[in-house]
Amino acid sequence: MSLKSLDPRINRLNLPDGEQPPMEPKAAFDQFETYEVFAQKRDNTPFTYAGPVHAPNADVAFLFAKEQYSRRSACSGLWVVQTRHIMVSPYANDDECIYDTFKVEIPEHTAWPLESYEVFHLKKRGKAHTHIGRVGATSYQEAYHKAKQAFAAQHPAVNMWVVKSKNVLQSAEEDRDMWLTLPEKKYREPAAYKVLDRIKSFKEKQQKALNK
Amino acid sequence: MYGGGNTFEAIKAEGLEEEDARKMAEFEGRIAQGEKIEPDDWMPRLYRQQLIRMIEQHAHSEIIGALPEGTWITRAPGFRRKLALMAKVQDEVGHAQLLYSAAETLGKSREEMLTDLINGKSKYSNVFNYPTYTWADSCIISWLIDAGAIVNQMANSKGSYGPYCRALERICAEEAFHLKYGHDSVVYMATGSSIQRQMVQEALNRWWSQIMTFFGPSDKLSVHTETLMRWKVKMASNDECRQQYLDMYVPKILELGLTIPDPLLKKNEDTGQWEYTEPDWDEFRRVINGDGPCNAERLGVRRMAEERGAWVRLALKNPTAKYVRPLA
Numbered sequence: 101m102s103l104k105s106l107d108p109r110i111n112r113l114n115l116p117d118g119e120q121p122p123m124e125p126k127a128a129f130d131q132f133e134t135y136e137v138f139a140q141k142r143d144n145t146p147f148t149y150a151g152p153v154h155a156p157n158a159d160v161a162f163l164f165a166k167e168q169y170s171r172r173s174a175c176s177g178l179w180v181v182q183t184r185h186i187m188v189s190p191y192a193n194d195d196e197c198i199y200d201t202f203k204v205e206i207p208e209h210t211a212w213p214l215e216s217y218e219v220f221h222l223k224k225r226g227k228a229h230t231h232i233g234r235v236g237a238t239s240y241q242e243a244y245h246k247a248k249q250a251f252a253a254q255h256p257a258v259n260m261w262v263v264k265s266k267n268v269l270q271s272a273e274e275d276r277d278m279w280l281t282l283p284e285k286k287y288r289e290p291a292a293y294k295v296l297d298r299i300k301s302f303k304e305k306q307q308k309a310l311n312k
Numbered sequence: 313m314y315g316g317g318n319t320f321e322a323i324k325a326e327g328l329e330e331e332d333a334r335k336m337a338e339f340e341g342r343i344a345q346g347e348k349i350e351p352d353d354w355m356p357r358l359y360r361q362q363l364i365r366m367i368e369q370h371a372h373s374e375i376i377g378a379l380p381e382g383t384w385i386t387r388a389p390g391f392r393r394k395l396a397l398m399a400k401v402q403d404e405v406g407h408a409q410l411l412y413s414a415a416e417t418l419g420k421s422r423e424e425m426l427t428d429l430i431n432g433k434s435k436y437s438n439v440f441n442y443p444t445y446t447w448a449d450s451c452i453i454s455w456l457i458d459a460g461a462i463v464n465q466m467a468n469s470k471g472s473y474g475p476y477c478r479a480l481e482r483i484c485a486e487e488a489f490h491l492k493y494g495h496d497s498v499v500y501m502a503t504g505s506s507i508q509r510q511m512v513q514e515a516l517n518r519w520w521s522q523i524m525t526f527f528g529p530s531d532k533l534s535v536h537t538e539t540l541m542r543w544k545v546k547m548a549s550n551d552e553c554r555q556q557y558l559d560m561y562v563p564k565i566l567e568l569g570l571t572i573p574d575p576l577l578k579k580n581e582d583t584g585q586w587e588y589t590e591p592d593w594d595e596f597r598r599v600i601n602g603d604g605p606c607n608a609e610r611l612g613v614r615r616m617a618e619e620r621g622a623w624v625r626l627a628l629k630n631p632t633a634k635y636v637r638p639l640a
C-alpha cells in the first residue's frame with residue numbers, strides 16, 4: 101500500500117504508507133560547511149552582513165547567497181566568505197568599544213610582504229556587521245591592531261570581524277547585469293495588490309441589493 | 313510561517329539554580345536594558361534550549377508549510393497567480409534556511425534538526441497537518457495563516473536573541489507581500505461569482521478551527537513562562553496574540569460578506585476581549601502527535617526529498633571540510 105494524497109503527483113511517488121522505521125541520522129557535512137554573506141544594497145554603499153549559507157564550495161555558496169539574499173531586495177554586489185576564515189573578536193556591551201576592552205598581543209613581523217585584510221564592525225548588538233575598511237598586515241593579530249588604529253576613534257564597535265581579502269569571493273564588475281532582475285517581478289511587491297476598489301464596489305453592490 | 317513564542321511541548325529544562333549567579337545577573341541586566349544577546353555571550357541553559365526548540369520549530373513550519381501551498385502552484389488560476397504563488401513558496405523555503413542558521417548559532421547542527429523533523433522528534437505548526445482541498449484553501453492559508461504568522465513574527469522580532477531578530481527582520485519584510493497576495497486572492501473570489509463565493513466560504517469553514525488553534529492553547533502561567541518572558545524569548549502570551557489577530561482580521565473577513573463558522577464569536581464590548589467557542593484542544597494534541605490527515609504525507613514527502621537527494625550531497629561533499637557554526 102502506498103500513501104494516498106489529494107495531489108496526484110504525490111500518489112505517483114509511491115511513498116510507503118504506515119509507520120516507517122526512523123531515518124538514519126544524517127552524517128556530518130551532509131549539509132556542508134557554512135559561508136557568510138555580505139551584500140551591497142546600492143553602488144558606493146558599504147557591504148553589510150546578510151547571513152550565512154550552507155554550501156560545498158565557494159561557487160555554490162555564491163549561487164545560494166544570490167538566491168537567498170538578493171532575490172527579494174535591491175543589491176549591487178555580494179561578498180562570500182567561508183565562515184572559518186573570519187576571525188571574530190569578543191562582544192562588548194552596547195555602551196563600550198571592543199577596541200578598548202579586548203587586547204591582542206602583536207606578534208613580531210614574521211612574513212613579508214603585507215597582506216590585505218577586510219574589517220567589519222558591529223555598531224550595536226542585534227544590528228548587522230558592516231564593512232568599514234581594509235588594512236595591510238602580516239597576521240590577524242596585527243590586522244586587529246591596525247584596524248584599531250585606523251577605525252576605532254571614528255567608528256566605535258561592539259564587535260569586529262577580520263578576514264584576509266584573498267578569502268573573500270566578490271561578485272565581478274562585468275557581471276553587474278545579474279542584479280537587474282527585480283523590476284520585472286513586481287508581483288512580489290505588496291504595492292502590486294490593490295484590493296480596496298474591489299472591496300468598495302462589492303460593498304456598494306451589496307448595499308444596493310439590500311435597499312431593493 | 314509559524315513563529316510562536318511557545319513551542320509545542322512542555323518546557324523540560326531544569327536546573328536554573330545551578331547557573332552561575334554573577335553571570336546570570338549580567339545576562340538578565342543586559343536584556344533588561346534592551347541589549348541583544350549574541351551567540352558568543354554566556355546564556356543560561358534554559359534560554360539556549362528554549363530558543364533552539366522555538367527557532368527550529370519555526371524553521372520546520374516554514375519548510376513544511378510550503379507543501380500545502382506548493383501543491384497548488386501548477387493548478388493556480390492563471391499565469392499571474394502561478395508566478396506569485398511560486399515566489400511566495402520560494403520565500404517560505406528561504407525563511408526555513410534563515411531560521412535553521414539562526415538556530416545553528418546556538419549549537420544544534422542543521423543535520424540534527426533535519427533528522428529530528430523527519431523522525432518526528434521535533435514539531436512544526438499543526439495547521440499544516442491539514443489538507444488543501446481546493447484552490448480556495450490555498451488562498452485562505454496565504455492570507456489568514458500568514459497573517460497569524462506575521463502577528464507572531466512581529467512580536468518575536470523584538471526578542472532578545474540577535475541572530476533570530478536579524479532573520480525575522482528579513483522574513484517580516486517578505487511577509488508583507490504574502491499577506492497582500494493572500495488578501496487579494498481571497499477578495500477576488502469573495503467578490504466573484506456565486507460558485508467562487510461558495511468555494512472560499514467552504515475553505516474558510518474548513519480552516520477556521522485551525523486558525524483558532526494557531527497560537528496554541530492558553531498558556532498556563534508557570535514560573536518558566538514568566539522567566540521566558542523576562543528573558544524576551546516569549547514576547548506575548550498565546551491569548552494576547554489570538555486576541556490581537558481577531559481584532560485585526562475578523563472585520564476584514566466579515567466585510568467580504570463571508571461568515572465565520574463560530575456562533576459564539578463576538579467582541580465583548582465591556583472587556584474588549586473576543587469571546588469564542590474553545591477550539592478542540594484534544595484534536596489538536598492528537599494531530600500534533602501524529603494522528604492527523606496529512607502528518608504522514610508531509611513527513612513522507614520531506615523524507616523522500618532528503619533521501620533522493622542524498623547522493624548529490626554526497627558527491628559534492630568536501631572531504632577537507634571543518635565544522636564551524638555560522639557566526640551570527
Ligand SMILES: [Fe+2]
Pocket residue numbers: 313314374403404407461483
Ligand atoms: Fe514564512
Ligand SMILES: [Fe+2]
Pocket residue numbers: 313314377404457458461490
Ligand atoms: Fe507562511
Ligand SMILES: [Fe+2]
Pocket residue numbers: 313404458461487490
Ligand atoms: Fe509567508
